[in-house]
Amino acid sequence: MYKIKTLNNIAKEGLELFSDRFEIVDDKDVNGILLRSYKMHDMELPSSLEAVGRAGAGVNNIPIDKCSEKGIVVFNTPGANANAVKELVMAGLLLASRNIVGAIDWAKTLKDKGDEVPKLVEAGKSNFVGPEIKGKTLGVIGLGAIGVLVANAAEALGMKVLGYDPFISVESAWELDHNIKKSDTLDDLFMNSDYISIHVPLMDNTKGMINDENISLMKDGVRLLNFSRAGLCDDSSLEKALESGKIARYITDFPYDKVLNMKNVICIPHLGASTPESEINCAVMAVNEVKDYIENGNITNSVNYPECNMGVCHATSRIAVNHKNIPYMVSNITTALASKNINIIDMINKSKKDWAYTLIDVESKITSEIVDELKAIDGIVKVRVIK
Numbered sequence: 043m044y045k046i047k048t049l050n051n052i053a054k055e056g057l058e059l060f061s062d063r064f065e066i067v068d069d070k071d072v073n074g075i076l077l078r079s080y081k082m083h084d085m086e087l088p089s090s091l092e093a094v095g096r097a098g099a100g101v102n103n104i105p106i107d108k109c110s111e112k113g114i115v116v117f118n119t120p121g122a123n124a125n126a127v128k129e130l131v132m133a134g135l136l137l138a139s140r141n142i143v144g145a146i147d148w149a150k151t152l153k154d155k156g157d158e159v160p161k162l163v164e165a166g167k168s169n170f171v172g173p174e175i176k177g178k179t180l181g182v183i184g185l186g187a188i189g190v191l192v193a194n195a196a197e198a199l200g201m202k203v204l205g206y207d208p209f210i211s212v213e214s215a216w217e218l219d220h221n222i223k224k225s226d227t228l229d230d231l232f233m234n235s236d237y238i239s240i241h242v243p244l245m246d247n248t249k250g251m252i253n254d255e256n257i258s259l260m261k262d263g264v265r266l267l268n269f270s271r272a273g274l275c276d277d278s279s280l281e282k283a284l285e286s287g288k289i290a291r292y293i294t295d296f297p298y299d300k301v302l303n304m305k306n307v308i309c310i311p312h313l314g315a316s317t318p319e320s321e322i323n324c325a326v327m328a329v330n331e332v333k334d335y336i337e338n339g340n341i342t343n344s345v346n347y348p349e350c351n352m353g354v355c356h357a358t359s360r361i362a363v364n365h366k367n368i369p370y371m372v373s374n375i376t377t378a379l380a381s382k383n384i385n386i387i388d389m390i391n392k393s394k395k396d397w398a399y400t401l402i403d404v405e406s407k408i409t410s411e412i413v414d415e416l417k418a419i420d421g422i423v424k425v426r427v428i429k
């Protein structure tokens with residue numbers, strides 16, 4: 043029986059897809075983990091762990107390098123929550139413009155003022171005037187699953203849209219509305235945008251990408267939206283810019299104490315992916331990925347190991363080997379098998395940056411002696427007998 047542990051609530055529509063070869067348990071020694079935003083960095087990774095499935099996009103809550111070194115494949119669910127985030131970003135654009143939150147708060151103060159309310163409304167409303175988004179320029183940083191949807195939706199609402207993504211995928215480029223202008227540099231986007239929305243992952247090279255230097259290039263009164271991760275904006279730069287009015291409003295899906303105390307900030311409690319549709323999409327995708335990896339050794343949408351698919355095994359046995367992407371691995375593995383007179387009938391070897399994966403179907407039963415021999419090869423970090 044394969045054991046799966048969930049570290050966050052995972053939609054039942056996903057969990058139900060596990061066959062009766064799987065059980066959801068609360069043990070330590072599990073084959074797979076499913077999670078959303080749970081921070082795994084301080085968690086001990088058991089030697090039994092084969093797969094981590096992030097039902098969502100961002101993987102900064104998972105110790106990817108540590109997982110790679112232990113041969114644990116980390117999956118995410120690209121695009122599965124993108125529409126949910128896009129819809130909230132569209133709301134964010136309007137919240138950034140029309141002082142809707144301030145106005146609603148003020149309207150609540152009129153409670154119990156009887157027949158006076160309509161008169162007070164008409165007298166007070168001029169305090170809450172805010173600009174339209176139509177005709178204004180939105181700069182979208184990161185044109186992946188979410189950025190593309192945001193750019194296209196803003197364009198459909200009459201905005202001019204500038205996009206910046208030096209690593210844009212061919213698929214995203216195909217999806218992008220032809221009216222969206224490419225910004226060759228980030229500086230160019232900062233200088234020409236009335237609204238800026240960030241849709242990049244939090245990584246070492248994107249951390250603090252909104253800082254004093256970049257803010258100084260922005261238009262006075264720019265409105266900034268961050269539905270990606272808190273760490274993309276430098277705290278003290280943000281605080282200064284909001285205080286001076288350089289940034290007129292900051293809308294974020296990632297509240298923390300310091301930002302909650304800043305002026306002109308609207309905080310949403312990380313609701314980007316919190317729709318039933320997105321929760322189901324993410325759970326279904328994550329479960330299918332983890333299940334196919336554990337049962338068949340196939341890898342789809344991993345962030346640390348390469349894509350690999352040999353379907354269901356029809357041979358006598360299948361072995362999966364996670365290893366470093368270094369010379370002689372394939373020859374060492376095949377030599378070890380040949381030395382035991384094991385004939386290979388199908389095989390894939392793929393690599394992704396520093397890590398590689400070899401999936402092999404053979405005509406004989408795999409013994410624990412062969413597994414131990416493979417495990418002893420320098421560079422191999424995990425060996426699994428799938429069948």
Ligand SMILES: NC(=O)C1=CN([C@@H]2O[C@H](COP(=O)(O)OP(=O)(O)OC[C@H]3O[C@@H](n4cnc5c(N)ncnc54)[C@H](O)[C@@H]3O)[C@@H](O)[C@H]2O)C=CC1
Pocket residue numbers: 098099100101120121123124127183184185186187188189206207208209210211214241242243244247248269270271295312313314315316
């Ligand atoms: N608020 C929420 O609930 C959610 C937040 N997110 C956040 O949004 C981020 C983006 O999500 P997706 O669009 O689904 O991911 P994605 O992987 O489809 O897109 C990310 C894009 O950023 C681009 N990129 C990377 N580094 C860049 C850089 N330095 N400058 C410009 N572009 C760069 C990539 O080329 C890629 O096209 C996630 O990493 C996550 O942090 C994602 C889902 C839900």
Ligand SMILES: O=C(O)C(=O)COP(=O)(O)O
Pocket residue numbers: 078079080097098099100101123312314315316
């Ligand atoms: O998918 C992402 O990156 C998100 O930020 C969504 O997080 P959640 O699944 O709502 O905890």
